[in-house]
Amino acid sequence: MPFVYNMPFFSILICMIGGVVTPFFRNRRIVQIVNTFILVAVFTMSLVLLITLLTAGESFTYMMGHFPAPWGNELRAGPLEALLALVFSIVMFLSLVGGMRGINIDIRATRVSLYYTMMNFLLSSMLALIYTNDIFTAYVFIEINTICACAIVMAKDIGMTVVATIRYLLMSLLGSGFFLFGVSMLYAITGHLLMSNIQSAVIELIYTGQYTVPLVTSLGLMVLGLSIKSALYPFHSWLPSAHGSSTTASSAILSGLVLKGYIILLVKIFYRVFTPDILASLHVTDVIFVLGVLGMVMGSVKALKETHVKRMIAYSSVAQIGYIYMGIGLGTQVGIMAACFHILVHAFTKPMLFLAANGLIDASGHQYEMKALRGSARKDILSGIGFTVGSLSMIGIPLFAGFAPKVFLGIGSIESDFHMIVTFLALALSSLLNALYYIPAVIAFWSKPKQQALEIAVKTAKSRRSVCLLCSIGVLIISNIALGIVYSPIMQTITTGLNLLG
C-alpha cells in the first residue's frame, strides 16, 4: 500500500493530538503556533493526497487496525474528500488568522488555550466526517463536533452568546438524537454499520419489500437530524443568534465549515448507503428539494428585515444552505455536483463576508447596526472591497465564485419539467432577494458618512487595522475571483470524486 494512503488517518490523528496537547500551554503564542502547524500539516497532506488520487483517478479504503472492514473501523478517501479536507484547512486557517484580533479582544486570555483546543478538535471531527466509511464513527464525531461548535460560540463571554449557545446546544442535540435513532434502526434491520455493507443490505430489503417502515423511518430520522444540524429552512432558528453573536473567527468557521461537514455526511449517506434510485422512489429528494427552495426564499426574506450586519450575513447562510439542499434534492448527478461546488463557494465566501464585516465594524467604532456602518468602507478599504466581492458572489454575478453553482443548478434541473420551472423561478427570486439586501448594504458602506458617525470615527483610534485581517481578506478575495473564473478543473475534480463515491 502506498504511504500516501495513510494521509487521512494522519490528518485526523494530528488534529486530535494537537487538541489534547493545547490546554497544556498557557501562552497564547505557543497555542497559536501549534494550531498553525496542525493546519499547515493537514493542508500539505490533503494536497499531496488530492494530487495523487487525481492523477491515479482512484479512491481507496483504509483499514483502521488489524481487522478488515465489517469488523473493524474503516476510512475511505477519494478526490472529493481530499479536496474538501484541503478547502476546510485553508478556510479554517484564514478565518483564524483574520479573526485573531477579534479573538484577542473578545475572549479572555485564560480561555484562549481552550478555545484553540476546541478549534483543533472541531477540525478533527470535520475531517472524520469527511473521511469515515462507518456511520457509527460518524455519529461519534458528530458528538465531538456539536460540543466544540457550542464551545466556540460560548467562548465570547457576554450574555447574548450564552443564550445563543443554549439554543444551539438544544437544537443540535435534538439533531444528534434523531441521527442516532436513525442509525440504530438501520442497524437493527441491516445488521451492519459499514456504509457499503448497509447499501447491499438495503438494496436487498427494498427488493424483497421487508421492513419498509423502519427503513423509511430511519432514513427520515437521519435526514431530519442532519438537516437540523445544518440549519435547513424550518430548523434554522438557532443559526442567526449563534452565528451573529459569537466572535468573528467562530462565526466564519461555523458558517463556512461546520454546517458543511453535516451536509457532506448527508451526501455520503445518500450515495454510499442508499442509492439515488431508492431515494427518488421514497420521495426523500422531493422533500429536500421543497425545503431547499423554501430556505432559499425565506432565508433571504428574513435577511432583508435585519439591521444587525452579522445577523444579516447569518440569515444569508440559511438561504445559501437552501441552495445546497436544492441541488441535492434535484436528484441528478449535475445537481449534486452543483451542491458540492456551492459548498466550496460558500466556504470561501461566507468567512470573507464575516471577516470584512468585522473590519467595517471595527472601522466605525464597534457598531453593529447598518445605519452606523454608513461610510465605513471608506475607512477600511480592503474590508469594503471584501464585503463587496462577497456580496456580488452571493448574488451570483458572473466572474465571482457564486455564479458557477447557479448555472450548474440550472443545468441539473433540466431533466424534469417540474424541477426546471421551480428551480429557475427560485434561482431568479432568490438572486433578486439577495441583491435587495446586499446591494443597499454595499452602497451604504461606500457612501459618505453622516456628521455624527464621522465624529465617532474620529474618536476611535486609527490603529484598528490589523495586518492579519488584511492578508486573509486579500487571499479570500483572490481565491473567490479565482473560483469564479477557473471553475472547470474544480468541477472535474468533483465529478471524478462523485463518480468514485457511488
Added chain:
Amino acid sequence: MNNTNQNNTQKSGVHPKKPWDIFADWVNGEEPEDKMEKSEQYAVPQETHELHENISAQTVLHSESEHESHEKGHFLLKEYLTKFYKMYFGLSLIVGCVVVGILIYAVCTLPGYGLAENPTNNEVAQKYLEEGLEDTGAVNSVAGMILDYRAFDTFGESTVLFVAVAAVIMLMKRSMNKKNEARERLVAHEITIDKKDPNLVLKYSAVVLVPLTILFGIYVVLNGHISPGGGFSGGAIIGAGLMLYALAFGHDKISKVIHYRSFTMITGCALLTYAGCKAYSFYTGANHIGGGIPKGVPGAILSGGFILPLNICVGIIVALTMYGFYSLFSKGDL
C-alpha cells in the same frame, strides 16, 4: 393613496416622502425611521463591550436613547412572547404526538428481540463471539470489541468526555470568568458551612466507603478484559468515590491534588497514551507490517495486548471527568 400618505406625514410634522423616494433611499442604504422599532424585539439585551478599550466615549453618547429603546424593546417582546407561547403550546403538543406516534409505529415493525433470524445476527457478531478471544486475547468480548475491533470509535468517545470537560471548564471555572461577587460570597459561605458542620454520619461512612469504592473501581478497570466491566464502568465507580470524598471532607484537600493543571495533564496524558497505542496498531495494521502485540494467556491479568493499558486510560479519563463535572458545577472550580 398618495393623499393619505401626505396627510399622515403632515400631521406628524415630518417632511413628506413619496413611495419612490422611500424606495430610492432604501436602495441607497438609508434606513427608514420606523425600522428602528422592529429591531428591538430580540430576547437578549444588546451586547456590551467592556473588554474594548476605546468604547467608553461613544457609549456615553448613546446610553440614554439606548436605555429608552431597551425598555420599549422588552415591552414589545412580552406581548410578542405571550402570543407566541399560546400557539407554541398547541403546536408542540401536536408535533410531539406525531413524532412519538411515528417512532412507536416504526419500533413495532422492527425485528423482534433476540430472534435467531434477525439481520443483526450475521457474520459480524459471529466473528466477534467466536474468534474474539483468539483475535484480541480478551475473555470479555465486549472489551475486545470496543477496545480492539472498533478502538477508533472508543477513542472518539473518550475524546467526547475530554472535550465536554474542557467546555464546562471554559464556561464555569471562576478564574476564567468575570468576577461575580454574589457567587464568590456563596462559595465562601458554603466552605464555612462545610468546615463548621461536623456531618459525622457522612464522614464516618465515607471513611469506610471511599477506599472500598475506589478499590473496587480499580479492580473493575484492571479486570476489564477478563470479566464484565472495563474502563467506562470502573472509571464511573472511581469517580463516584472521588465525589463522595469531596462531599464528606470538602474540596480543599482534594483540590490540592486535582486542580486545573494536573487535571488537564492527567487526562491529556491518558488520551495521548491511548492515541499513541492505537496509532501504532492502526498504522501497522493498515500497512500490513506485522507489529502484533503478544496476547498473553487468556484470563491472566497481563493479557489481551493493548486492552489493559487502554482500559486504564479510559478509566482515568472517565473518573476525572465525573469528578470534574461535580466539582465545576458545585464549586465552580477544579
